[in-house]
Amino acid sequence: MLAARGLGRRYRGVVALEGVDVDLGAGESVALIGPNGAGKTTLLTILAGVTRATTGGVEWAGGAVRTVGWVPQRPALYQRLTPRENLRLFAGLEKAPDPDALADELIARADLGAFADRPAATLSTGTIQRLNLAIALAGRPSVLLLDEPTATLSPDQRHRLWEWLGTLREEGMALLFSTQSVDEAMRRADRMLVLTGGRLLFSGTSQEMVSAHGIGAGADAEAAELAFMRLVAPGEGDT
Amino acid sequence: MRSAALLLRKDLRLLARTPAVLLILIVFPLLVATLVALALQSDERRPDVAVVNLDTSGRSVAVGEQRLSIDDYIARLSEDVDVRPLGAEEAAAALEDGRVSAVLTIPAGFISDLQSGVRQPSLTLDASRRSPIEADAIVRNLEAAVYRLNQRLAVGYVDQVLRLVDLVVNGGELGFFGRTGDALGLRNSRVLVTGVQERLRADGQVAAADDLDPLVNFIDETQRNLDLAKPAANAIRAPIVLEVSESAEGREPLSAFGFAGALLVSLGLAGVLLAAAAMSAEREDQVLVRLGRGLVSAWTLVAEKMVFTALACLVVGLTLLAGVAAFTSVAVGRWPLWLAALALAGLAFGAFGVLAGALARETRTALLVALMLALPLLALGLLPDAAVASAISQVVPFGPAFEAFQTLLVEPTVPAGDFTTTLGHLALLAAVFGAAAAAVVRRRSAA
Numbered sequence: 001m002l003a004a005r006g007l008g009r010r011y012r013g014v015v016a017l018e019g020v021d022v023d024l025g026a027g028e029s030v031a032l033i034g035p036n037g038a039g040k041t042t043l044l045t046i047l048a049g050v051t052r053a054t055t056g057g058v059e060w061a062g063g064a065v066r067t068v069g070w071v072p073q074r075p076a077l078y079q080r081l082t083p084r085e086n087l088r089l090f091a092g093l094e095k096a097p098d099p100d101a102l103a104d105e106l107i108a109r110a111d112l113g114a115f116a117d118r119p120a121a122t123l124s125t126g127t128i129q130r131l132n133l134a135i136a137l138a139g140r141p142s143v144l145l146l147d148e149p150t151a152t153l154s155p156d157q158r159h160r161l162w163e164w165l166g167t168l169r170e171e172g173m174a175l176l177f178s179t180q181s182v183d184e185a186m187r188r189a190d191r192m193l194v195l196t197g198g199r200l201l202f203s204g205t206s207q208e209m210v211s212a213h214g215i216g217a218g219a220d221a222e223a224a225e226l227a228f229m230r231l232v233a234p235g236e237g238d239t
Numbered sequence: 240m241r242s243a244a245l246l247l248r249k250d251l252r253l254l255a256r257t258p259a260v261l262l263i264l265i266v267f268p269l270l271v272a273t274l275v276a277l278a279l280q281s282d283e284r285r286p287d288v289a290v291v292n293l294d295t296s297g298r299s300v301a302v303g304e305q306r307l308s309i310d311d312y313i314a315r316l317s318e319d320v321d322v323r324p325l326g327a328e329e330a331a332a333a334l335e336d337g338r339v340s341a342v343l344t345i346p347a348g349f350i351s352d353l354q355s356g357v358r359q360p361s362l363t364l365d366a367s368r369r370s371p372i373e374a375d376a377i378v379r380n381l382e383a384a385v386y387r388l389n390q391r392l393a394v395g396y397v398d399q400v401l402r403l404v405d406l407v408v409n410g411g412e413l414g415f416f417g418r419t420g421d422a423l424g425l426r427n428s429r430v431l432v433t434g435v436q437e438r439l440r441a442d443g444q445v446a447a448a449d450d451l452d453p454l455v456n457f458i459d460e461t462q463r464n465l466d467l468a469k470p471a472a473n474a475i476r477a478p479i480v481l482e483v484s485e486s487a488e489g490r491e492p493l494s495a496f497g498f499a500g501a502l503l504v505s506l507g508l509a510g511v512l513l514a515a516a517a518m519s520a521e522r523e524d525q526v527l528v529r530l531g532r533g534l535v536s537a538w539t540l541v542a543e544k545m546v547f548t549a550l551a552c553l554v555v556g557l558t559l560l561a562g563v564a565a566f567t568s569v570a571v572g573r574w575p576l577w578l579a580a581l582a583l584a585g586l587a588f589g590a591f592g593v594l595a596g597a598l599a600r601e602t603r604t605a606l607l608v609a610l611m612l613a614l615p616l617l618a619l620g621l622l623p624d625a626a627v628a629s630a631i632s633q634v635v636p637f638g639p640a641f642e643a644f645q646t647l648l649v650e651p652t653v654p655a656g657d658f659t660t661t662l663g664h665l666a667l668l669a670a671v672f673g674a675a676a677a678a679v680v681r682r683r684s685a686a
Contacts, residue, residue: 049532050684070532076525080253092245093534135529 001026001174002047002068002143006056009042009198016042017198019056024143024174029165031185032178034195035232040178041073041147043195047176048145061142069141073148075132079121083112083131086120087138094139102138110134110164126157130164137168144168146177150184162188182206182225196232242535243543250517250547260516264509264555269562271505286340286377288320289330294349301395307353309345312388316343319384320377334367341366341377353392397472404468425465429458498563499644504617505559506552507637510585511613512606514548514592518676519605522597522683531684537677541593545673548589549582556581573647576658580643583665587636590672597679613637636672639664 002024009017017039024030032040045051047058048070061067077086087106091099107116110130115123120131129149136144144165150158165188169175179185185192186206194202194209202209206224213227254260292309299308316322323339330342344363352360362385366377406413410424423431432455439448521527521540530540557577564571571577592609599605616635619628632638643661646654 045528050528070529072525072528074525076529078249078253078524078526080256081249085249085252089245089249090529090534093242093530095241 001061004058008055010054020200027172029175029189031189031192033185038195039198069136069144071136071146075128082117084116090135090138106134143174182228183221246543289323289325289339289342291327291330291344293347298350300354319380425462503641510548510552510588511592511609514589515596515605515609518593518596519602527684537680541677544593545586545589549585552585584640587665587669590669594676636668
């Protein structure tokens with residue numbers, strides 16, 4: 001559904017991303033994990049068509065970036081409009097045949113019914129994030145790119161969001177999300193991409209990551225975290 | 240096109256949802272328009288002028304049917320300036336301190352010189368050099384006052400001359416220019432001379448009577464010529480008569496220049512600030528990254544903000560024009576041309592504001608940047624006669640917008656070619672600033 005080869009990006013001579021390959025299949029969930037400044041957001045914005053890659057290229061399903069839904073870390077929506085008005089507007093901009101009907105459908109799916117006609121600025125962080133995700137779905141994408149979608153959410157808000165994302169996966173939508181939590185990556189993704197310093201260090205399941213570092217059998221959260229630390233900062237995780 | 244229409248509807252909805260902004264959009268231009276109009280009404284201002292009276296004779300001069308004294312003269316000056324009677328030293332100090340804008344000195348013997356009819360009295364004006372514009376206005380005011388007084392004096396003197404002519408023709412009591420006595424007059428002289436001729440002829444002295452014929456001819460000829468003096472004198476005392484009709488009651492005087500300036504400042508500020516706020520709000524809401532993914536092109540977004548600003552400028556501008564047409568003496572008409580001028584000025588102000596809004600990271604900064612750019616450039620737009628100011632104001636929308644507003648308010652007939660050029664200039668600036676804004680938005684969307 002999405003394939004990228006040799007992606008690179010430089011900002012005024014500074015390497016933000018270098019030689020990264022990404023493949024994403026239908027219904028697959030992939031976690032992008034790495035420390036701050038690893039290049040996660042840069043990679044996601046290139047895949048979302050927001051930032052242009054300095055090297056390499058992306059192939060979107062159907063050849064159009066619009067098949068990709070983009071959920072930026074900071075909600076990208078009109079704060080003084082209501083969720084319903086935001087969804088109608090973006091559905092219209094996405095050239096939906098019936099923007100009002102699509103907005104109603106997304107309000108129901110995002111469980112925004114109780115807040116649909118209140119200005120977005122007055123809503124809780126979790127509700128705003130659901131609206132942010134609903135807007136990304138207005139273009140009926142087949143791939144969803146999410147930049148640290150749960151970073152600012154409480155545990156119950158996080159759970160609610162993952163429930164919805166799980167439903168979308170079951171419908172065949174591919175997910176690529178960035179996170180700083182190894183635990184979240186293990187539980188919510190089929191495989192992980194570990195990025196640091198703009199380079200892709202690892203691509204595989206958490207079990208493969210653990211065994212690759214000889215930490216032992218199984219893949220509990222602690223072992224995975226230790227393996228991750230050895231990957232991104234060799235020597236610092238051996239205590 | 241559909242995307243732009245959707246965004247325009249969104250912006251109008253947000254504007255309607257913000258009563259404070261709506262109120263500011265209406266009240267602010269009205270307030271600014273009033274202040275600027277008052278500030279630019281230079282011809283309505285009355286400067287303070289110290290009058291030093293050195294003619295203490297207390298005399299007065301007869302002018303026609305009236306008598307004119309120094310006090311009368313000062314009272315008439317008060318029609319044009321605020322008069323402050325002061326002593327010479329006090330007046331000089333007041334001028335130095337800036338308490339008065341000029342000192343007018345009435346010299347000793349002013350009335351007696353006036354009364355003589357042969358010596359020309361003079362006044363001395365010492366205007367402050369601190370403000371050349373104000374000094375120029377005072378000189379013009381006092382020139383007008385002296386002109387009006389001269390006019391009254393000329394009328395009086397001509398009346399006196401005509402009465403003298405009448406005395407020469409018809410005879411009577413002499414009382415002009417300080418002289419008294421009886422005058423015989425040409426008519427009486429003729430009666431006397433022809434009586435003498437008749438008596439001489441009756442006495443048989445025909446030759447002596449005939450010798451007096453040239454005198455009778457002279458009297459007749461002089462009388463005929465003096466009969467022409469009256470219309471000639473009237474023509475001399477008022478070669479051109481200006482008839483001024485008063486405007487309808489209930490209207491306040493307001494100069495077209497003042498209103499054009501007020502319109503420029505209010506629309507310029509409102510347009511630039513509105514466009515800057517609308518553009519920066521897109522950035523502040525983080526929406527540019529979403530729109531920039533092929534939903535809306537940078538140029539479409541900028542054009543939408545320009546149209547949004549133009550609509551607001553049209554509403555505000557037409558409201559101000561309607562108010563001025565209803566309550567002031569400024570003639571407002573040619574509405575289709577006004578629509579074109581306001582729309583193009585709104586588009587250009589919008590493009591300028593969108594550029595400021597795109598450059599700033601958030602709304603408050605955008606408004607500050609827009610205000611700091613717009614205020615000095617607006618001021619330059621109001622000074623089209625200064626060479627450097629004129630050059631700068633022509634590369635921003637304020638100069639041509641002011642030209643267009645002034646043309647529509649001041650010119651009795653709008654020169655088609657010049658006006659089209661001005662509108663074309665505005666359209667060009669809208670396109671240039673719009674393109675610059677689109678380039679910045681494109682960069683910001685990808686950031």
